Amino acid sequence: MRVALRLALLFLAFCSAQSVFSQSTVAPAIAAPGDGRVAEWMYGEHIPAVPSLPFSAKVELEFVNQLQDGTLISHKTYNLDARDSHGRTHNEARKWINLIDGAEPSLIRIELYDPSTKTRTTVFPPTKTARQWTVSTPVPIATPFALPASVKPDTSKENIGSDTIEGLPVRGTRVSQTYAPGALGNDRPLTIVTEYWFSQDLRINLLTKRTDPRYGVQTVRVTDLRREEPDSVLFAIPEGYRLVKEIVQSPLLQSSSASEGAATSNGAESSPSSTAGVARPGVGGVTQPHCTYCPDPSFSEEARAAHIQGVVVLKVVVSADGQAENVQAVKGPGYGLESQAIETVKKWRFKPAVGPSGTPVACVVMVAVSFKLG
Secondary structure: OOOOEEEEEEEEEOOOOOOOOOOOOOOOOOOOOOOOOOOOOOOOOOOOOOOOOOEEEEEEEEEEEEOOOOOEEEEEEEEEEEEOOOOOEEEEEEOOOOOOOOOOOOEEEEEEEEOOOOEEEEEEOOOOEEEEEEOOOOOOEEOOOOOOOOOOOEEEEEEEEEEEEOOEEEEEEEEEEEEOOOOOOOOOOEEEEEEEEEEOOOOEEEEEEEEEOOOEEEEEEEEEEEOOOOOHHHHOOOOOOEEEEOEEOOOOOOOOOOOOOOOOOOOOOOOHHHHOOOEOOOOOOOOOOEEEEOOOOOOOHHHHHHOOOEEEEEEEEEOOOOEEEEEEEEEOOOOOHHHHHHHHHOOOEEEOEEOOOOOEEOEEEEEEEEEEEO
């Protein structure tokens, strides 16, 4: 079945904030394990903003990898997730549990979404800051383009029956992706298998298990499920946090140029100091850069197969000659969508920002790429 792709390509500029909000540089991005590699944390449950289906749950994440010499590498953690009757969502990310001291995993960030106002808020407990933006502009429709045949896996899907998890009926689906020899540097066919156990009652997967011969087995399991209205405090910014509001400007016009296929490799992220001293739109008379050639990225095969959608936020330095440099993922839903967004935005070309003297200057902006299945 062909799935339509809708993309919202928006600038979230670091502009001067009102006096009641603080101004600061963006928090350093954490490597996202969209391709299955181990990072500080692993993406957990995807929670759609569906009203009238409230719940709260503990979501357990586990990574297990058996090395060729017999060494077993394993990591575990958990997140506390929730959704209220209005469709507002609360989704956490925590570090791995320290297997030596068994201490509680520290909270890295909390992602909040309010569908009534289309407001997204990312809360960073380590720095007691929160970043917030609203996406209210129409989403342009773009025709998805295929990955190069040489790297596109042969994908099959099968129904693996029904079961009960946390007292709810679930239906199972197994998705197998087989890469031909040479597609990923492999000398023989390589198959990745992912099982999804979906609850129609809550519209979420209660169990996801991904087996990749390169990285081992990743499991995301919903436990301690409570089908009742969560505490409203879960959907608010905690007391004492510094709020930075980011301005969402008008959508970028899609280029009439032919789209290019997105690369499949992950982009290397620069250090947090890479934007030190770089101008920001709206500050000191600096204008906003504008994209003149901005081909759309495509869904990753993994996200398409898992029906995953969401927003990837990138921090981008637009150079004085209009090149996209130091492209970093700040947040995203995982499943390879960050890599798709990063590699495509690197191909974009801009009319650069201009300083007060009229000379082009390098400028740092935030770009939000919204992947939606239609």
